[in-house]
Amino acid sequence: MPLRRNPTARQLRLGAELRRMRERSGMSSTEAARLLGTNQAQISNIEASRFGVSADRVRALARNYACSDPALVEALVAMAVERRRGWWEEYREILPASLLDLAELEHHAVRIRTAYVAHVPGLLQTPEHAREIFRQAVPALTPPEIEHRVSHRVKRQTILYGDAPTSYEAIVHEAALRMQFGGPFTARRQLRHILDMTEHDHITVRVIPFTAGSFPGSGQSILYATGPVAKLDTVQLDTEHGSEFLDAEAQLDRYRVVLDRMESVALDEAASRKVIHDVARS
Incomplete structure (x- = not known):
């Protein structure tokens, strides 16, 4: 997956919210990567919005982080799947x-x-x-x-x-x-x-x-x-x-x-x- 050169503020917000969710769970990026079946660099790139993230991965990360706010998860999913150019x-x-x-x-x-x-x-x-x-x-x-x-x-x-x-x-x-x-x-x-x-x-x-x-x-x-x-x-x-x-x-x-x-x-x-x-x- 190619790196984004200039992520938008909305893309940056998605990555930041996923990082906050992980930090609230007390999980390290290394542990998050292991549970997701990837590497620590991938988690870092997702959280920095250098990589996009799929709806399935947003939900998987939320489950791994024991997020108890389904409305927040689905709002983040909507941000992740938004592909239409405004x-x-x-x-x-x-x-x-x-x-x-x-x-x-x-x-x-x-x-x-x-x-x-x-x-x-x-x-x-x-x-x-x-x-x-x-x-x-x-x-x-x-x-x-x-x-x-x-x-x-x-x-x-x-x-x-x-x-x-x-x-x-x-x-x-x-x-x-x-x-x-x-x-x-x-x-x-x-x-x-x-x-x-x-x-x-x-x-x-x-x-x-x-x-x-x-x-x-x-x-x-x-x-x-x-x-x-x-x-x-x-x-x-x-x-x-x-x-x-x-x-x-x-x-x-x-x-x-x-x-x-x-x-x-x-x-x-x-x-x-x-x-x-x-x-x-x-």
């Missing part, structure tokens, strides 16, 4: 890998919670708003690079449409609503688009007003993607060098608390819509 693969040689990993994460999430202070969440941005943001990138992007990023962002938004859209909950600070990216016309269209999106039952937008004062998480954007089981949840953070993906249980617990506390200081849905409407009118 739409994001067309950008593989065009955009940074972290943007493709983000699209894949969102595609497979069953629920998304996100919080932004200085920006409108990407899944709610209009093309004009997104284009203006990309024009401010450092180092500067060429016009084709900007358009590739805009089209990628728009395609990410397809998870919010269709027969089985993803549940989406966004917390947005009033500051982001008042940023006039692209000027008043573009800003007004962006706000009206958010109001239109909140008409969908599966989309919730709540605003943190200026009057809320301080709150946790005010210095960063957060995307919390809920997996098919809680142990496969993922947090994505935006940084100057790209996306950062977190999946340790302590990290997931921390960001669940942060989002809950941000939500506690946000206005309810009706009051939030009124704020967005008032900002758009002004």
